[in-house]
Structure formats: C-alpha cells, structure tokens
Amino acid sequence: MCPPLVCFRCGEYYGDETRVRCACGEPLWFDTPSTDFTWADCSDVESIWRYEELLPIEQPNGVARAAGRTPLVRSYGLDGAAGCRVYVKDESENPTGAYKDRGSAVAVPHAIEAGTDVIGTISYGNMAISTAAHATSLDRECIVLVPEETPSARLELIAQYEPTIVQVSGDYGALYADGLSLSDSLPISILVSDAPARISGYKTVVFEIYESLAPDTPDAIVLPTSSGGFASGIWRGLRDLVTLGLLEELPRLYLVQTATADPITQAFEMGATDITALTADETGETIAHSLGNPDPPSGARALAAVRETNGAVVSVTDAEIQTAQRQFAVTGGFCVEPAAATPLAGLTQLSERGVIASDESAVIVPTGTGFKEATGDASISTERTSRADLPSLLDSLLAAH
Numbered sequence: 001m002c003p004p005l006v007c008f009r010c011g012e013y014y015g016d017e018t019r020v021r022c023a024c025g026e027p028l029w030f031d032t033p034s035t036d037f038t039w040a041d042c043s044d045v046e047s048i049w050r051y052e053e054l055l056p057i058e059q060p061n062g063v064a065r066a067a068g069r070t071p072l073v074r075s076y077g078l079d080g081a082a083g084c085r086v087y088v089k090d091e092s093e094n095p096t097g098a099y100k101d102r103g104s105a106v107a108v109p110h111a112i113e114a115g116t117d118v119i120g121t122i123s124y125g126n127m128a129i130s131t132a133a134h135a136t137s138l139d140r141e142c143i144v145l146v147p148e149e150t151p152s153a154r155l156e157l158i159a160q161y162e163p164t165i166v167q168v169s170g171d172y173g174a175l176y177a178d179g180l181s182l183s184d185s186l187p188i189s190i191l192v193s194d195a196p197a198r199i200s201g202y203k204t205v206v207f208e209i210y211e212s213l214a215p216d217t218p219d220a221i222v223l224p225t226s227s228g229g230f231a232s233g234i235w236r237g238l239r240d241l242v243t244l245g246l247l248e249e250l251p252r253l254y255l256v257q258t259a260t261a262d263p264i265t266q267a268f269e270m271g272a273t274d275i276t277a278l279t280a281d282e283t284g285e286t287i288a289h290s291l292g293n294p295d296p297p298s299g300a301r302a303l304a305a306v307r308e309t310n311g312a313v314v315s316v317t318d319a320e321i322q323t324a325q326r327q328f329a330v331t332g333g334f335c336v337e338p339a340a341a342t343p344l345a346g347l348t349q350l351s352e353r354g355v356i357a358s359d360e361s362a363v364i365v366p367t368g369t370g371f372k373e374a375t376g377d378a379s380i381s382t383e384r385t386s387r388a389d390l391p392s393l394l395d396s397l398l399a400a401h
C-alpha cells in the first residue's frame with residue numbers, strides 16, 4: 001500500500017503520488033506506511049526488496065533486484081584515523097557502484113507504473129549512470145541531460161547503458177528547476193535527487209544498518225551531502241523505524257560537505273533553518289566532483305535531520321579528502337571515490353574536536369566506488385626485473401620485511 005506524500009516542514013499531505021514539491025516549495029516524501037512491520041517480517045530477499053512492505057511499490061524486475069543489501073563491515077583498520085569504532089556501510093557494492101541505485105531501483109519503476117514511458121535525469125555523474133542502468137533494465141528509454149563540456153571518460157560510463165545523451169549549453173544548475181516543469185508538460189519523467197520515490201529507496205540503507213547491527217545500535221551515522229537527497233532518505237528511514245516502534249534512540253547524523261561549496265554547513269553554523277544558495281563566485285573546484293551543489297534542493301530537510309538528531313554538518317578540504325581516500329585504501333582496503341571518502345575526513349575532524357568519543361561507534365557511508373575514477377595520469381612507482389632475475393629480486397624484497 002502506497003502511503004501519501006507529506007511535507008516534512010508544513011505537514012501538508014498529497015494524494016497524487018507523482019507530485020514532487022509541496023505548495024510551500026519543499027520536496028515531498030512518502031509517509032511511513034501503516035503496517036505492523038517487525039524485523040521478523042523481512043523477506044529473505046538479498047536486496048532492498050527485503051523491506052518491500054515499507055516501500056511504495058512491489059518488487060519490480062530489472063537491475064532493481066540487485067540494489068542494496070551491501071555489507072556493513074567493522075573496519076578496525078580505520079579506527080585510528082577516525083578516532084572511534086568504525087563500521088563501513090560499503091555502498092560501492094551496488095550494481096552501478098554507488099548508493100544512487102537504491103533510489104533508482106524504486107523511482108524508475110514507480111514512474112513507469114505511473115504511466116511514463118521515458119525516464120530522464122539531469123546529471124553527468126553517478127545519478128546519470130544509475131538512472132540509465134535501471135531504465136534500460138526495464139526496457140525503457142532514458143534521456144540524460146549533461147553539461148556541454150562533459151569529459152568523454154564520464155560520457156563513456158553513462159553511454160554503456162545506451163541512453164540518449166543530450167549535451168546542454170547554458171546554466172546547468174538552473175536546468176534542475178526546468179526538470180520539474182518539463183516532466184509536467186512532456187511525456188517524460190525526469191528523476192532528480194529529490195524525487196520522493198528515490199528517498200524511499202535511500203531509506204533502506206538505514207533498515208540494513210539496524211538489522212545487521214541488532215541488538216547494538218550506532219552512536220553516529222556519517223555521510224557526504226550535496227543535494228541532501230541521501231541525508232533525507234536516511235532521516236526518513238530513522239523516522240519510519242521510530243514510528244514502527246523499532247527504534248528508540250536516534251543516532252546523531254553527521255553530514256560532510258566539500259569546503260569549496262558548503263551551503264548546508266554555513267546554514268548550520270549560522271543557526272539558520274533555510275539554506276542560502278551560493279553564487280558562482282562563492283564556490284570553487286573540488287576533487288569530490290559528486291559533491292558541491294550550491295543550491296541543494298533537499299538542503300533544509302537535511303539540516304532539519306541534523307538538528308533533530310543532535311548531529312552536525314562539517315566541511316572538509318580537498319587535502320583532507322585526499323588523505324581520507326588514501327586511508328580508506330591503505331588501512332581499510334576500500335576503493336572509494338573522493339566524495340565517498342569525505343565521511344572519514346569528517347569523522348577525523350569531529351573526533352579531534354571531541355564531538356565523537358573514542359569509545360563511540362560510527363557508521364560511515366562511502367557512497368561510491370573509486371573504480372570509475374582512473375584518469376591514467378597518476379605516476380606509480382614499481383619494481384622492475386626480468387623473469388630470470390625475479391627470484392633474486394623477491395629474495396631481497398622479502399629480506400627487507
């Protein structure tokens with residue numbers, strides 16, 4: 001049973017399940033379904049559809065069946081860098097290597113059920129890759145709107161699923177608002193970060209964390225934040241669990257932004273409830289290309305989640321991100337993209353400030369794999385030898401250990 005859409009801010013309900021925004025301007029999300037769900041009711045399905053009863057649609061076909069059920073790993077190796085007990089919720093193990101698949105797995109079939117034949121999205125990153133994969137797996141057309149100057153390495157990752165890719169010139173940031181009206185006037189469903197059914201998909205990450213850790217619960221959950229969609233999904237999941245009587249004490253939510261474009265951090269520090277969009281000269285370049293939305297559509301909702309859970313929003317520099325990415329690989333064994341390394345960088349900062357204690361547990365969510373990232377321009381140091389000289393080289397290498 002599909003619950004109604006509701007606004008987190010003004011509490012207004014909407015019966016039209018294709019609506020995206022409240023009359024007040026905030027994005028909508030699906031309310032907690034009215035069921036008496038308990039953990040015993042999880043199906044034995046190894047994907048997000050384990051929690052089908054709590055999702056707005058029934059399990060579809062396609063690659064949606066491969067989304068979620070990612071490992072939650074106690075990573076002792078990362079404790080030192082983080083300054084507390086670290087669990088890694090490894091979202092790189094989704095079909096397209098990022099948490100976005102949880103959202104696409106629900107939003108794409110939800111739009112099709114509502115009568116759309118063509119799916120669209122506005123992205124040249126993980127959102128584009130994921131949406132294209134889910135649409136084609138249900139035999140639907142997908143149109144991906146990318147900026148004019150998109151590097152071919154990025155286009156190649158999207159193009160493997162054979163969507164129609166349209167390079168759009170002009171103000172790419174402003175296209176986001178156009179997406180809503182284009183979906184209303186044309187037979188296409190443009191699914192961007194705050195599509196309500198996406199948020200429903202994202203919330204399953206919380207169900208998985210609590211189901212795997214039970215009877216323990218984490219003190220904190222730390223994740224990167226750009227548009228605020230994923231943070232909203234996590235908050236939705238927590239609220240569902242509270243409403244269902246399955247969670248008493250909320251974890252503190254810590255959101256991490258790139259210092260080059262951090263409107264949510266700025267609002268948090270000023271004690272504001274609304275986000276002030278950053279202008280072009282208030283933002284900069286970052287290696288964390290999946291982050292840095294200057295006008296986050298779900299920003300106010302993400303900020304409300306932080307306040308409600310006694311968490312915080314912090315910003316990290318590219319240097320901190322690089323260090324964290326290296327720590328993820330070298331001490332954890334995880335290959336993460338720069339954006340996905342930010343929760344570790346943020347956690348390091350939070351424990352240095354004494355906000356997280358060394359005996360506390362934090363779930364960090366690396367949101368996307370680093371395996372898409374190779375640029376081919378890194379200088380790598382190696383040993384060289386011939387086959388004949390290999391034994392003596394190995395002998396001296398091993399003697400050094």
Ligand SMILES: *Cc1c(COP(=O)(O)O)cnc(C)c1O
Binds near residue numbers: 127193225291339
């Ligand atoms: C999209 C994305 C984010 C940001 O998520 P929002 O929902 O926009 O806040 C973070 N990390 C990765 C890897 C992403 O692809």
Ligand SMILES: [Zn+2]
Binds near residue numbers: 025
């Ligand atoms: Zn509202």
